[in-house]
Amino acid sequence: MTFQRYPRRDQPHHHEQQQQQQRKVSVLKRTTRGHFLATMMATSNDGNESSKEEEKEDIPPWERREMEKKLSKESGEFPWPVFLLGSLITLLAATGSVFEWTFSKPIFGVVDASSGMYKPILGWFIVTGFPLSAILWTKGIEGANKASELTDKMDGYD
Numbered sequence: 001m002t003f004q005r006y007p008r009r010d011q012p013h014h015h016e017q018q019q020q021q022q023r024k025v026s027v028l029k030r031t032t033r034g035h036f037l038a039t040m041m042a043t044s045n046d047g048n049e050s051s052k053e054e055e056k057e058d059i060p061p062w063e064r065r066e067m068e069k070k071l072s073k074e075s076g077e078f079p080w081p082v083f084l085l086g087s088l089i090t091l092l093a094a095t096g097s098v099f100e101w102t103f104s105k106p107i108f109g110v111v112d113a114s115s116g117m118y119k120p121i122l123g124w125f126i127v128t129g130f131p132l133s134a135i136l137w138t139k140g141i142e143g144a145n146k147a148s149e150l151t152d153k154m155d156g157y158d
Contacts (some may be wrong), residue, residue, distance in 0.1 A: 024116045065154065068154075080143025080147060082140075083137070084141075087136035093125060093129055094126055101119070
């Protein structure tokens with residue numbers, strides 16, 4: 001025998017919660033930067049939902065992901081793994097420049113240590129390389145987090 005837990009007075013009853021959930025429709029919305037937000041839109045209280053809202057609700061998750069991929073390609077923004085790869089390459093170049101400076105090795109076998117441009121070139125790589133790598137890393141992590149949050153919302157883990 002199971003006992004039903006009755007809601008407190010300030011909480012809505014179970015059938016009221018179901019009605020509220022039926023009035024909400026999940027919609028993907030494109031922002032100016034090409035990112036997607038899953039927003040909840042309340043429909044009218046009379047129960048007449050438009051066919052577009054019903055179609056969007058009935059779209060399977062894999063089709064929504066395909067639509068998201070198409071729209072993200074149209075936005076022109078690089079995907080987040082590109083930022084992480086750029087960060088890695090920049091960090092390796094900056095670290096290599098420190099070692100080339102320390103051991104007076106030629107830059108890419110082209111600019112010798114006796115050249116007047118040797119120290120300014122390596123200095124530029126060192127001074128700008130580490131901060132640029134940190135910026136690219138941060139942008140890549142932010143993109144990965146946004147992609148993860150979007151996937152969670154699409155899978156129903158709000």
